[in-house]
Amino acid sequence: MSDDYSDDEYYYDEDEDMMDADDGDSAPSDEEMDMEVFDNDFKLPGKARKKSYEVDSEPLSQAQVERLMQTDIEHISGIFGVDENVASLLLRHMSWNKERLIEKYMDHATAVSVEAGITPKEEKPAKAAASSRAGSSSTGPQRSTRSSKSSNKLKSPSPAPKEDEPYTCPICFDDTQTRTMALACGHAFCSSCWNAYVTGKIREEGEHWIRCMAEGCGLVCPDPFVREALGEDKATWNRFRELLVRHFVGCNKNLKFCPYPNCTYTVACPAAASKSALLSIVPTVTCGASPDHKFCFGCSIETDHRPVICAIAAMWLQKCHDDSETANWIKSNTKECTKCQSTIEKNGGCNHMTCKKCKHEFCWVCMGPWSEHGTAWYSCNRYDEKASQEARDAQSKSRASLERYLHYYNRWANHEQSAKLSMDLYKKTEQKMEEMQISSDLTWIEVQFMKKAVDEVFKCRMTLKWTYAMAYYLDRGNPKELFEDNQRDLEKAVEDLSELLEQPIEPEVVPSLRQKVTDKTVYVQKRNEIMLEDTANGFLEGRWQWNTSVPGLE
Amino acid sequence: MAGIASRRLQKELKEIHTQGCPVGIQLLNADNFEEWHLSLEVMGESQYQGEVFALKFRFEPQYPISAPAVQFIINEKYKAPVHPHVYSNGHICASILGNEWSPVLSVIGVCVTLQSMLASCKKKERPPDNDRYVMHAPDNPKKTRFHYHDDTV
Numbered sequence: 001m002s003d004d005y006s007d008d009e010y011y012y013d014e015d016e017d018m019m020d021a022d023d024g025d026s027a028p029s030d031e032e033m034d035m036e037v038f039d040n041d042f043k044l045p046g047k048a049r050k051k052s053y054e055v056d057s058e059p060l061s062q063a064q065v066e067r068l069m070q071t072d073i074e075h076i077s078g079i080f081g082v083d084e085n086v087a088s089l090l091l092r093h094m095s096w097n098k099e100r101l102i103e104k105y106m107d108h109a110t111a112v113s114v115e116a117g118i119t120p121k122e123e124k125p126a127k128a129a130a131s132s133r134a135g136s137s138s139t140g141p142q143r144s145t146r147s148s149k150s151s152n153k154l155k156s157p158s159p160a161p162k163e164d165e166p167y168t169c170p171i172c173f174d175d176t177q178t179r180t181m182a183l184a185c186g187h188a189f190c191s192s193c194w195n196a197y198v199t200g201k202i203r204e205e206g207e208h209w210i211r212c213m214a215e216g217c218g219l220v221c222p223d224p225f226v227r228e229a230l231g232e233d234k235a236t237w238n239r240f241r242e243l244l245v246r247h248f249v250g251c252n253k254n255l256k257f258c259p260y261p262n263c264t265y266t267v268a269c270p271a272a273a274s275k276s277a278l279l280s281i282v283p284t285v286t287c288g289a290s291p292d293h294k295f296c297f298g299c300s301i302e303t304d305h306r307p308v309i310c311a312i313a314a315m316w317l318q319k320c321h322d323d324s325e326t327a328n329w330i331k332s333n334t335k336e337c338t339k340c341q342s343t344i345e346k347n348g349g350c351n352h353m354t355c356k357k358c359k360h361e362f363c364w365v366c367m368g369p370w371s372e373h374g375t376a377w378y379s380c381n382r383y384d385e386k387a388s389q390e391a392r393d394a395q396s397k398s399r400a401s402l403e404r405y406l407h408y409y410n411r412w413a414n415h416e417q418s419a420k421l422s423m424d425l426y427k428k429t430e431q432k433m434e435e436m437q438i439s440s441d442l443t444w445i446e447v448q449f450m451k452k453a454v455d456e457v458f459k460c461r462m463t464l465k466w467t468y469a470m471a472y473y474l475d476r477g478n479p480k481e482l483f484e485d486n487q488r489d490l491e492k493a494v495e496d497l498s499e500l501l502e503q504p505i506e507p508e509v510v511p512s513l514r515q516k517v518t519d520k521t522v523y524v525q526k527r528n529e530i531m532l533e534d535t536a537n538g539f540l541e542g543r544w545q546w547n548t549s550v551p552g553l554e
Numbered sequence: 555m556a557g558i559a560s561r562r563l564q565k566e567l568k569e570i571h572t573q574g575c576p577v578g579i580q581l582l583n584a585d586n587f588e589e590w591h592l593s594l595e596v597m598g599e600s601q602y603q604g605e606v607f608a609l610k611f612r613f614e615p616q617y618p619i620s621a622p623a624v625q626f627i628i629n630e631k632y633k634a635p636v637h638p639h640v641y642s643n644g645h646i647c648a649s650i651l652g653n654e655w656s657p658v659l660s661v662i663g664v665c666v667t668l669q670s671m672l673a674s675c676k677k678k679e680r681p682p683d684n685d686r687y688v689m690h691a692p693d694n695p696k697k698t699r700f701h702y703h704d705d706t707v
């Protein structure tokens with residue numbers, strides 16, 4: 001059952017793609033620190049109130065986050081009277097919790113400095129190696145002929161090279177190395193070993209907390225030491241800076257690092273910083289690097305799962321995951337024509353299917369004849385609770401609940417699949433747009449309505465998809481009925497537009513098609529707005545009633 | 555730097571040849587600078603009296619900057635010791651092979667550490683998550699990010 005190991009005690013280190021924070025911006029330290037914009041509480045400049053399904057957020061570049069870090073560092077450096085690099089290590093050690101750091105440091109400055117890898121421990125620590133217990137030698141045998149002195153390392157101690165003696169680095173044994181480096185502990189190694197070590201920690205392990213190479217030494221490399229060890233390797237230095245920023249962001253509930261590959265932007269969204277806030281808002285945010293970098297500030301389930309809140313989206317996906325075996329058959333891309341039983345493959349986003357063989361027209365979702373959908377759109381979106389009631393009498397309860405689930409799952413998965421197929425639709429649409437330019441006198445700008453329509457269809461299918469997850473958990477009653485009315489209206493509008501887009505284009509109908517598509521797009525947009533707005537308001541008002549307990553609610 | 559492993563391993567080998575291995579540790583094979591085999595025996599009184607184990611070391615060109623991949627060999631001749639930090643596939647959950655690795659440690663140093671890890675064992679048992687781990691474990695133990703078990707166990 002569990003191929004998912006993420007929560008387990010260990011996980012595997014698949015080759016994580018190393019994101020190269022390529023050069024880009026220069027060191028932020030010298031730039032002006034305009035901190036008013038962004039005070040400690042991350043209050044955002046008063047913007048006009050947005051729609052209820054939108055959330056206030058602020059994109060921050062890496063340099064801007066570095067400035068926030070620098071402010072904390074200067075603050076601590078000033079209070080404690082320590083070097084900024086020391087302040088930085090102290091803050092990183094305490095997960096950037098200034099208050100706790102100040103409290104602890106005031107009482108136990110030395111102990112904190114040792115823990116933070118700034119000053120060496122007083123006594124030579126008896127190193128408890130590996131998983132073995134510290135005093136293992138008491139039970140152990142006399143175990144080695146040569147490592148009697150508590151040390152497992154090779155025989156060379158590491159003194160700083162003396163003027164006259166040739167220096168041999170105890171790690172690489174390369175006696176041509178002349179430059180050595182050491183932290184405050186005095187453990188000297190050649191700079192080439194330091195370079196390889198620091199580079200490996202940053203590149204391979206994504207580590208910013210880099211300890212001394214000596215066995216059991218707890219000292220940590222401060223930033224200037226890292227920089228010196230890296231020498232001319234600017235790319236790795238930038239990666240190190242990015243790691244520092246990621247750590248800072250990870251320690252701050254108001255901040256999230258953009259999850260898109262190679263992006264170094266951060267988003268501040270104080271409105272979504274608490275768990276309780278996530279029960280009434282869906283914080284879909286965009287980073288400053290690109291409008292395509294959309295993600296949910298509250299979870300990593302999906303980039304935009306509006307209108308459902310994170311907790312319900314998570315519940316639904318978990319259910320789908322658990323029930324995937326049973327539901328698998330539905331996912332399949334082929335179905336049989338209800339009339340002639342020939343296999344039909346769904347290859348467009350539209351639900352209006354026409355059998356190539358017998359020309360039977362039917363709805364992909366409910367498999368009912370399309371004629372019943374055309375003018376009198378029957379409730380294809382709504383699971384007939386009454387019918388389900390009857391089913392409950394006739395069949396076992398579990399069977400009925402499976403059918404209920406499948407009803408919602410079917411529609412959920414269908415919108416997902418259709419949205420995926422929209423990518424093909426984009427390509428087809430581009431072709432059509434080119435044809436249109438040739439066959440009509442419309443300009444490139446004037447045929448953009450087609451692309452706009454496809455965009456809108458894609459967006460609305462995402463909304464629709466999640467409305468089915470929501471409807472599955474909504475308790476019966478008036479609010480749910482109104483919800484499903486909105487859902488049905490949106491769905492019908494989307495299917496109509498979708499079908500219009502798949503029609504072949506005859507030159508003579510282009511002007512009227514353009515009008516129709518434009519009108520429908522506007523309408524679909526409006527329906528989507530209503531769906532999102534009303535659902536978001538429902539969450540804010542606490543209007544929604546659930547048929548199951550939602551984690552965090554009540 | 556084109557891999558410091560060979561120079562370093564050469565040096566370790568020389569030291570082994572001139573000074574010999576600590577008691578209970580023997581070099582089985584070190585024909586190249588990619589993989590070495592050593593045998594390991596716990597001397598004196600212990601849970602593992604009379605048992606001989608073998609360790610496989612795999613080195614990357616960056617050794618000793620990067621830790622070697624170390625595991626117990628399992629074949630017709632050798633078995634993995636039954637120990638709370640040793641999985642039945644030979645993988646070892648020991649912090650010095652992971653985040654506590656120090657480039658000043660050596661092959662012999664690792665052997666001595668593992669020897670004393672075995673020597674201090676009070677009760678022969680597998681890690682509690684043995685079955686689950688072994689089922690999904692990668693071939694190379696370095697690919698596993700262990701959460702080191704309580705050192706006092």
Ligand SMILES: [Zn+2]
Nearest residue numbers: 169172190193
């Ligand atoms: Zn060196």
Ligand SMILES: [Zn+2]
Nearest residue numbers: 185187212217
């Ligand atoms: Zn040190």
Ligand SMILES: [Zn+2]
Nearest residue numbers: 258263287293
């Ligand atoms: Zn981004």
Ligand SMILES: [Zn+2]
Nearest residue numbers: 296298299310
């Ligand atoms: Zn979310």
Ligand SMILES: [Zn+2]
Nearest residue numbers: 337340355358
């Ligand atoms: Zn047919």
Ligand SMILES: [Zn+2]
Nearest residue numbers: 363365366380
């Ligand atoms: Zn239908």
